Amino acid sequence: MPRTISHWINGRLHPAAGARQPVFNPATGEIAAEVGLATEADVDLAVAGAKAAQPAWAATPPLIRARVMFKFRDLLDQQSQRLAAQITEEHGKVLSDALGEVTRGMEVVEFACGIPSLLKGEATAEVGRGIDSFAIRQPLGVVAGITPFNFPAMVPLWMLPVALACGNAFILKPSEKDPSASVILAELLQQSGLPDGVFQVVQGDRIAVERLLAHPDIDAISFVGSTPIAEHIYRTGTAHGKRVQALGGAKNHLIVMPDADLEQAADALMGAGYGSAGERCMAVSVAVAVGPIADPLVERLAPRVRGLKVGPGTDRDADMGPLISQQHRDKVAGYIDAGVAAGAELVVDGRGLSLQGYEGGYYLGGTLFDRVTPEMSIYREEIFGPVLSVVRVPDFETALGLVNDHEFGNGTSIFTRDGDAARDFVQRCRIGMVGVNVPIPVPMAFHSFGGWKRSLFGDHHMHGPEGVRFYTRLKTVTERWPTGIRAGAQFVMPTMG
Ligand code: NAD
Numbered sequence: 001m002p003r004t005i006s007h008w009i010n011g012r013l014h015p016a017a018g019a020r021q022p023v024f025n026p027a028t029g030e031i032a033a034e035v036g037l038a039t040e041a042d043v044d045l046a047v048a049g050a051k052a053a054q055p056a057w058a059a060t061p062p063l064i065r066a067r068v069m070f071k072f073r074d075l076l077d078q079q080s081q082r083l084a085a086q087i088t089e090e091h092g093k094v095l096s097d098a099l100g101e102v103t104r105g106m107e108v109v110e111f112a113c114g115i116p117s118l119l120k121g122e123a124t125a126e127v128g129r130g131i132d133s134f135a136i137r138q139p140l141g142v143v144a145g146i147t148p149f150n151f152p153a154m155v156p157l158w159m160l161p162v163a164l165a166c167g168n169a170f171i172l173k174p175s176e177k178d179p180s181a182s183v184i185l186a187e188l189l190q191q192s193g194l195p196d197g198v199f200q201v202v203q204g205d206r207i208a209v210e211r212l213l214a215h216p217d218i219d220a221i222s223f224v225g226s227t228p229i230a231e232h233i234y235r236t237g238t239a240h241g242k243r244v245q246a247l248g249g250a251k252n253h254l255i256v257m258p259d260a261d262l263e264q265a266a267d268a269l270m271g272a273g274y275g276s277a278g279e280r281c282m283a284v285s286v287a288v289a290v291g292p293i294a295d296p297l298v299e300r301l302a303p304r305v306r307g308l309k310v311g312p313g314t315d316r317d318a319d320m321g322p323l324i325s326q327q328h329r330d331k332v333a334g335y336i337d338a339g340v341a342a343g344a345e346l347v348v349d350g351r352g353l354s355l356q357g358y359e360g361g362y363y364l365g366g367t368l369f370d371r372v373t374p375e376m377s378i379y380r381e382e383i384f385g386p387v388l389s390v391v392r393v394p395d396f397e398t399a400l401g402l403v404n405d406h407e408f409g410n411g412t413s414i415f416t417r418d419g420d421a422a423r424d425f426v427q428r429c430r431i432g433m434v435g436v437n438v439p440i441p442v443p444m445a446f447h448s449f450g451g452w453k454r455s456l457f458g459d460h461h462m463h464g465p466e467g468v469r470f471y472t473r474l475k476t477v478t479e480r481w482p483t484g485i486r487a488g489a490q491f492v493m494p495t496m497g
Helices: 040-058 062-078 080-091 095-112 154-165 180-191 206-214 227-239 262-278 291-306 326-341 396-405 419-428 464-470
Strands: 007-009 012-014 020-025 030-036 122-128 131-139 142-146 169-173 199-201 220-224 243-247 252-256 284-290 345-348 367-370 387-393 411-415 433-436 472-480
Touching: 007 040, 007 180, 012 040, 020 080, 030 080, 040 131, 040 142, 040 169, 040 199, 040 206, 062 080, 062 095, 062 154, 062 180, 080 095, 080 180, 095 154, 142 154, 142 206, 154 169, 154 180, 154 220, 154 464, 169 180, 169 206, 180 199, 206 227, 220 227, 227 243, 252 262, 252 396, 262 284, 262 291, 262 387, 262 411, 284 291, 284 396, 291 345, 291 367, 291 387, 326 345, 326 387, 387 396, 396 419, 411 419, 419 433, 464 472
Parallel strands: 142 169, 142 220, 169 199, 220 243, 252 284, 252 411, 284 387, 367 387, 411 433
Antiparallel strands: 007 012, 007 199, 020 030, 122 131, 131 472, 345 367
16 A cells, blocks of 8 residues: 555644545656545635634744744754655655755745844834834735645745745645655644644645635735646636735746857756756756857757766766656657657657666656757747757847747846846846856845746745745834824824925
8 A cells, every 4th residue: 555645734644535646756657655635625624724823823923933944944954865855756856956956945944034134124213293104014824835846845945934934824735746745844844843733734636726726714825837827826816815926837048159168058058958857947948059159069969968867866876867757758758759840950869768677767868959940839838858959040139039039937048258248138138037157047045036927927026035025914004102282183184294
């Protein structure tokens, strides 16, 4: 009998009574566990517990809330190997990459440890005679996070440390494809001293999500996942009067200018294109080669792509592991078929890879296309696999136009030695996160993460200052303490004249 991954409600595992579905080990194709799928009643129970626990947590001084975060940070550090091993088992990414994800998540906890400073408001003395005004930020109440499969620890950690430190209760609905990390996070939060009910996990699929979106006691929704679902979450959540931030898919371009350091650019494209088998929202999937650099760039990339070592995530020599599922592997292979049919030049073909001893795993080799054009589906759509497309353009303006005309606007990068071109690119690109000679410009925890265009629905990016704003609402107070003065009723708009 495979183990069952349950919900975490009111400080303990809550048995999954309803339907279940298998969780696979993508390296072998075997069933690793089963996950319970929450019913509406399970969601309601979690929300009721969170609603009951939140007021006392909100009334807890930020300094005490921060101390819980300090403890949580230490426990995450101590348990990072266990967490990473669990991620590798269910997601498939190589262990070193899983550890990197835990570290990037832990950095958001470190940011949240500063919540007493981050919640400091503004004050003005004497806005009128004897009148002072101050503004404070207060928690929203019960908030929910719905997260994707590709970062089962880091993406929840983009949200929950900030939400909790601000004084909210948080309900996590992780991806049903790799749900175990969520329960480890719940255990560690409890060991850190977080009161029961303030952090809940409901496992599940669409049914759980729809209930969260409609539930009258959920005040805000944070979502990360694919664009069609992000748009649905935004529309439905806001229609129910909730604050929503919904981060979607991406198609990130890396511009290689003719004066770029070729070796650096080729290395950057390898790591950003094929790391985590391309299953990153900040993966670079398009290399835009400007002018004469295209031939030497492809010459440098091809042997590197052929030399990629694909293996189970537990193999310390592997550069990348399997894809998340059989269905997704077939979908990515289908994109390679479509690219060939559309006339792109297939320089390295990753289809048909089989690993001895791991024949049931969902592997696909690194794939490189050259002479890709903007009307091809491999250019327009997010593939989310180890497939890099080279697009050749004559000049900088055409490269910039490609970036700006694409429906997605998550990340981009330019490789050049020319500061003028780089500055121009930074100023004029319509993208949320931009790198200059940096391939994956993921902002650090104390900055904020988010894209533009159809990569983000809503007003706020995640973590950093934007996260604090998202998880709090502003209250502005104007006060005076008059003694013995009676001005009588005033019927005009008060002014300072
Ligand atoms: P997904 O959209 O399939 O699933 C995300 C979450 O939504 C999961 O929790 C899932 O259970 C839920 N969900 C799925 N279908 C639903 C439906 N019909 N109704 C309600 N809920 C539903 O995404 P995924 O495949 O898990 O993750 C990969 C996607 O996430 C990629 O598109 C990637 O670019 C994106 N992503 C974006 C960012 C970012 O910061 N912009 C970060 C990571 C991943």
